[in-house]
Amino acid sequence: MMVVRPVRQADLPALERLAGLATPSLTNLPAHRDRLEERIARSRQSFGREVDFPGDEHYTFVLEDLERDEVVGTATLRAEAGAREAYYTYRQETLIHASQQLNVRREVQTLSLSHEVSETTQLCALSLDPRYRGTSAESLLRRARLMFIAQYPERFAEVLAMAFPGYLDEQGESPFWNSVGRHFFVRDYHDINYLAGVRSKSFIAEVMPQFPLYLALLTPQARAAIGREHPAHETAMAEMLAEGFMRSRHVDLFDAGPVIKGERDRLQTFRRAAWHPVRVRPAHALPDAEPAMIANQRLADFRCVVARYALSPTGQLMISPEHAELLGVEEGRAVLAAPLALPTAGEDELGFDEGEL
Numbered sequence: 089m090m091v092v093r094p095v096r097q098a099d100l101p102a103l104e105r106l107a108g109l110a111t112p113s114l115t116n117l118p119a120h121r122d123r124l125e126e127r128i129a130r131s132r133q134s135f136g137r138e139v140d141f142p143g144d145e146h147y148t149f150v151l152e153d154l155e156r157d158e159v160v161g162t163a164t165l166r167a168e169a170g171a172r173e174a175y176y177t178y179r180q181e182t183l184i185h186a187s188q189q190l191n192v193r194r195e196v197q198t199l200s201l202s203h204e205v206s207e208t209t210q211l212c213a214l215s216l217d218p219r220y221r222g223t224s225a226e227s228l229l230r231r232a233r234l235m236f237i238a239q240y241p242e243r244f245a246e247v248l249a250m251a252f253p254g255y256l257d258e259q260g261e262s263p264f265w266n267s268v269g270r271h272f273f274v275r276d277y278h279d280i281n282y283l284a285g286v287r288s289k290s291f292i293a294e295v296m297p298q299f300p301l302y303l304a305l306l307t308p309q310a311r312a313a314i315g316r317e318h319p320a321h322e323t324a325m326a327e328m329l330a331e332g333f334m335r336s337r338h339v340d341l342f343d344a345g346p347v348i349k350g351e352r353d354r355l356q357t358f359r360r361a362a363w364h365p366v367r368v369r370p371a372h373a374l375p376d377a378e379p380a381m382i383a384n385q386r387l388a389d390f391r392c393v394v395a396r397y398a399l400s401p402t403g404q405l406m407i408s409p410e411h412a413e414l415l416g417v418e419e420g421r422a423v424l425a426a427p428l429a430l431p432t433a434g435e436d437e438l439g440f441d442e443g444e445l
C-alpha cells in the first residue's frame with residue numbers, strides 16, 4: 089500500500105536520496121542536508137500552525153511504500169510563492185513597433201521580469217523514485233496536494249501554479265541560460281540552479297537583467313526553449329493540463345521552463361471531490377470500481393491513499409479495514425474522495441477557452 093503523509097524528522101535520509109534522484113536537480117529540493125533539515129522543520133511548523141490566510145508556510149509531503157517500509161517520493165506546497173522574497177519569472181509580451189511614415193508594422197516579442205506569480209500557491213519540489221514512474225503512486229504523489237488544499241482552502245491562494253524545469257539539450261546544457269543568464273552571471277546553469285536553492289535569491293534581482301529582452305536578439309536555440317519543459321517532465325505536464333491547469337505567459341528566469349496556472353474552481357480534483365461516510369468491508373468483499381484518491385480529515389495527520397471508489401447504495405464509501413486503519417477512520421467517519429482518472433483532452437465538459445489567467 090502507498091500513502092502520502094506529512095514529512096517527519098526521520099525522513100531526512102530519504103529526502104536527501106530523493107533530492108539526488110531528481111532529474112534535473114531541483115532548486116526547491118537541493119541535495120544539501122542542512123537545507124533539507126530546515127525544510128522538514130518548516131513543514132512541521134506549518135502543519136502545526138493555525139492559519140487564516142496563506143503566508144510563508146511550506147507543507148512537505150512524502151510518499152511511503154508500506155510493504156517496503158520506504159519513503160519513495162516527496163512533494164511540497166508553498167502556500168504563497170513570494171511570501172518571503174518575490175517570486176521571479178519572465179513574462180512573455182508582445183510590443184508593436186510601427187512607423188506610419190515608413191509604412192512598417194512589426195510585432196516584437198519580449199520577455200519582461202515579473203513578480204506576478206508571487207501571490208499564487210506553488211506546487212513544487214516533487215521527486216519520485218524512478219521505480220514508481222508511471223504508476224498510480226506517481227499521480228497520488230502529485231495530486232494528493234490538491235486533496236489537501238481542498239480541505240484547508242483558507243491556507244492557500246485561489247490560483248495554484250507550478251513551474252516546470254526547462255528544456256536542456258543532450259549535453260545537459262540550457263540553451264536559454266547560455267544565451268541570456270550567462271552574460272550576466274558567468275556560471276554554469278547547474279551551479280546557478282543549485283545556488284538559487286541553497287542561498288538567498290536576492291542575487292537574482294542584483295545580477296539578472298532588469299530590462300525587457302527582445303526575443304529576436306537571442307539565439308534560435310534559446311528562443312525554441314522558451315516555455316518548453318524538460319523532456320523528463322512531459323508526462324507530468326500532460327497530467328496537470330488534464331487536471332485543468334493552463335500554460336501561462338510566465339517562464340523561468342534561468343531556463344525558460346513553463347509556469348502553468350490553475351484556478352481552484354476549474355481543477356478536476358476540486359470539482360469532483362466529495363465527502364462520504366465510510367463503511368468498512370473486507371478487501372475481498374469490495375466491489376470492483378474505478379480508483380480514487382481518498383484522504384482523511386486531519387491536518388498534521390493528513391493521509392491520502394489510492395483505493396477503489398466503491399459507493400454503497402446509501403452513498404457510503406466502502407473501504408478495506410487496512411485502508412481504514414491507514415487513514416485513521418472508523419465506520420461512519422467522513423473521508424474526501426476524488427477519481428484518480430482524469431478526462432482526456434476533449435472529454436472535459438467545461439470546454440473553457442484558452443485564456444490568460
Ligand SMILES: NC(=[NH2+])NCCC[C@H](N)C(=O)O
Nearest residue numbers: 115175176281284340341342
Ligand atoms: N531555474 C531556477 N532555479 N529558477 C529559480 C529562480 C526563479 C524562481 N522562479 C524563484 O523566484 O524562486
